Amino acid sequence: MTTHASDLERTHRAQRDAADPAASAWVSANAGTGKTHVLTLRALRLMLAGTIPERILALTYTKAAAAEMSKRVYDTLAQWVTMDEAKLADVLAELTARKPTPTEIERARTLFTTAIETPGGLKVQTIHSFCERLLQRFPLEADVAPGFTILDEPTANTLQREAIDAVLALATRSEASLEGQALTSAIRYAAEERFDELLRGALRLRPRLEEALRLESGNAADGLRVLEVALRQTLKVRPNATEDAVTSELARVVGDGELLRLRDALSGGGKGDIELGQSIGAALSAGSPRARADAIERFFCTEKGAPRTRLMSRGIKDQFPDLDSAATAAQTRAVILAHERKGLAVIAATIALYRLGGAVLERYTAAKARRAALDYDDLIAKAVSLLRTKDSTAWVLFKLDRGIDHILVDEAQDTSTEQWQVVEALAQEFFTGLGQREGVRTVFAVGDEKQS
Numbered sequence: 001m002t003t004h005a006s007d008l009e010r011t012h013r014a015q016r017d018a019a020d021p022a023a024s025a026w027v028s029a030n031a032g033t034g035k036t037h038v039l040t041l042r043a044l045r046l047m048l049a050g051t052i053p054e055r056i057l058a059l060t061y062t063k064a065a066a067a068e069m070s071k072r073v074y075d076t077l078a079q080w081v082t083m084d085e086a087k088l089a090d091v092l093a094e095l096t097a098r099k100p101t102p103t104e105i106e107r108a109r110t111l112f113t114t115a116i117e118t119p120g121g122l123k124v125q126t127i128h129s130f131c132e133r134l135l136q137r138f139p140l141e142a143d144v145a146p147g148f149t150i151l152d153e154p155t156a157n158t159l160q161r162e163a164i165d166a167v168l169a170l171a172t173r174s175e176a177s178l179e180g181q182a183l184t185s186a187i188r189y190a191a192e193e194r195f196d197e198l199l200r201g202a203l204r205l206r207p208r209l210e211e212a213l214r215l216e217s218g219n220a221a222d223g224l225r226v227l228e229v230a231l232r233q234t235l236k237v238r239p240n241a242t243e244d245a246v247t248s249e250l251a252r253v254v255g256d257g258e259l260l261r262l263r264d265a266l267s268g269g270g271k272g273d274i275e276l277g278q279s280i281g282a283a284l285s286a287g288s289p290r291a292r293a294d295a296i297e298r299f300f301c302t303e304k305g306a307p308r309t310r311l312m313s314r315g316i317k318d319q320f321p322d323l324d325s326a327a328t329a330a331q332t333r334a335v336i337l338a339h340e341r342k343g344l345a346v347i348a349a350t351i352a353l354y355r356l357g358g359a360v361l362e363r364y365t366a367a368k369a370r371r372a373a374l375d376y377d378d379l380i381a382k383a384v385s386l387l388r389t390k391d392s393t394a395w396v397l398f399k400l401d402r403g404i405d406h407i408l409v410d411e412a413q414d415t416s417t418e419q420w421q422v423v424e425a426l427a428q429e430f431f432t433g434l435g436q437r438e439g440v441r442t443v444f445a446v447g448d449e450k451q452s
Contacts, residue, residue, distance in 0.1 A: 013097070015037065015038050015041060016041070016095070016096070016097050018038050018041075018042070018444075018446070019038060019041035019042045019044075019045050019095075020045070021042070021045045021046045021048075021049040021051070021406075021440070021442070022049075022440050022442070023442065024442040024443045024444065025442075025444050025445075026412070026444075026445045026446075026447075027444075027445070027446040027447075028446075028447065028448065028449055029446055029447075029448060035410065035411075035446045035447075035448070036065070036068060036069055036072065036410070037072075038446055039058065039069055039408055039410055039444075039446060040069055040072040040073055040076070041095065042408055042444055043056060043058060043069075043073050043122065043124075043408065044073060044076060044077075044095065045095060045096065046406055047077075047111050047114075047115070047122075048092070048095070048096070048104060048107065048108060048111070050107075051405055051406060052114065052118060053111075053114060053115045053118050053121050053122035053123075054118050054119065054121060054122070054123065054403065055403065055404055055405040055406065056122055056123065056404075056405070056406045056408065057123050057130070057404050057406070057407050057408070057426070058122070058123060058124040058125070058407075058408040058410070059125065059126065059127050059130060059407070059408065059409050059410065059423070060124065060125070060126055060410040060411065061126065061127075061410055061411035061414050061415075062126060062411075063126055063129075065126075065410055065411070066124045066125050066126055066129075069124050069410070070122070070124040073115075073122060073124070074112070074115065074116075077111045077112035077115060078112050080108045080109055080111065080112065081109055081112050081113075085105065088105055088108060088109070089105060092104060092105065092108060127380070127415070127419045127422065128376050128379050128380070130383075130422075131379040131380055131382070131383035131422065132150060132379050134383050134386065134400075135148070135374075135379065135382055135383060135386070136148075138386060138392075138396055141386060141390060141392040141395075141396055142382050142383070142385070142386040142390070143382070143385075143390075144374065144382055145372040147372070148372050148373060148374050149371065149372060149373045149374075150373065150374060150375070150376075150379070151368065151371075151373045151374065151375045151376075153376075156375045156376075159364055159367045159368065160200060160203060160360070160364055161196075162363075162367065163360045163361075163363035163364040163367065164195070164196060164199050164200075164360050166363055167179060167199075167356060167359045167360050167363065168183065168195065168356075170359075171183035171356070178355060179355065179356060179359050181352075181355075182351070182352040182353075182355035182356050183352070183356065185348050185349070185351075185352040186198075186349065186352040186353060186356065188345075188348075188349075189345070189348075189349040189352075198353060199353075199356060199357055199360050202353055202354070202356070202357030202360070202361075203357060203360065203361060203364070204377075205357070206361065206377055206381065207381070207418075208354075209354065209357050209358050209361045210361070212224055212227060212354050212358050224351050224354055224355065227350075227351065227354060228347060228351055231343075231346070231347045231350060231351075232343075232347065235343035235346060235347065236339070236340070236343065237340050237343040237344055237347065238340065241340060241344065242344070243341060243344040243345065243348070244289075246337055246340050246341045246344060247289055247290050247293045247341060248289050248293075249337050250293040250296060250297065250334060250337040250338060250341060251283075251286075251289040251290075251292040251293040251296065253296060253330050253333050253334045253337065254283075254296060254327075254330050254334075256284065258323075258326060258327075258330075259280050259283055259284050260284065261320075261323055262277070262280045262323065262327060263277050263280040263281055263284065265312070265316055265319070265320050265323055266280065266312060266316065268316075269312065269313050269315060269316045270313050270315075272310075272313060273312055273313050273316055276299055276311065276312070279295050279296070279298040279299040280295070280299055282295035282298075283295035283296050283299070293341070296334060297334065297338045297341075299311070300330070300331045300334040300335060300338070301334070301335060301338055305338065305339065305342065307331055307332075307335045308331070311324065311327045311328065311331065312324060312327070380416070380418045380419055380422065381418065383422050384418055384421045384422055384425070387421075387422060387425035387426070388421060388425055393425075397425065397426075397428075400426060404426060405440075405441045405442075406441065406442050406443075406444070407423060407426060407427055407442070407443045407444070408444045408445075409423060409443075409444070409445040409446070409447075410446060410447075411446075411447055411448075412445040412446060412447030413447035413448055413449055414447070415447075423443070427443045430442070430443065
């Protein structure tokens, strides 16, 4: 019982420390350990310390979480209004770990009315809801249509489906077009029934697709060449290498004479030698450079592409030491070429997917523009651009800086990089000494890294 009581007290102490309204903090908490409770405590203590509700921005991951936190805060504030003074003093003492002052007790009774009547009130909302309101407030600065609408997921999925169908129809009708060439290339790597899934996945990489589209719209003959150069460097593929050329090199890495010697030597060995010898036999009888290169790769590499640690048994090595040395030397080159060939296949598939995905994105974007609509990803992207890259960014941040003193982030482990850019832009004035008001200003985040 004593151990249980001490553990409970440590938990309460940790929650009080996390809720300290004077400190910025990042709290790691597992599911079911009271994350929403700590967020609620934080909001209550901020208001109790004198922060007016409209200067608190609480960002949650879902609308349900926002509703739950808001309900808890307002339910607690409502209880404080009618609670007798001794009971209220005990509750506040538990909340702050010290005896409340008469001023704090009096303020606690008025917070419910303050939160209800203050314009804007306590802002507990999802990041998407916040971005929507931000864009509605600054539509011209954000380059969005005033009075824009939000696409629900079913409508967005329908528009994406129509854009995908249009691109695939164009690619099928005109094989010589860029889309047609991309489709021909992509068919080698994905079954037709998976195209929809792949292209929808590509749309989730919207910033990269948009960058590729911006490059293609420039003076370069093919903007995706920039991406290809970067991929070649990353995958260690020679600048001018082609898949056919590398395949031919791999097919010739061992001559017919040595292949014949290897086949004959391995045929007299054990089961493993005989199986490897079958790859050599397939290389000798191959009807094309590609088939020969595939067989040679199977001999020198495992199914996962790693170099085989043993090309022949010890008995064969002892009997043909020069053959083992020659095979080992050839393996080094064969592994490099096999890796390069796989890299070229990855590059081809990636460029094809970017090409098709970019074409789908163009049509999807045009469909949204005709409706004067934004989807959920647009809300984040437009907000990030407004707060970080626009000519009007400084003025927008100046206006926002006058309205937010404390930022609370729930489910921080699921907050994307783009969403964190929104939070960062809002909070940057807090810690640079350039804010519009003096006083304590904080950022508080709570999340579960195990659920990330």
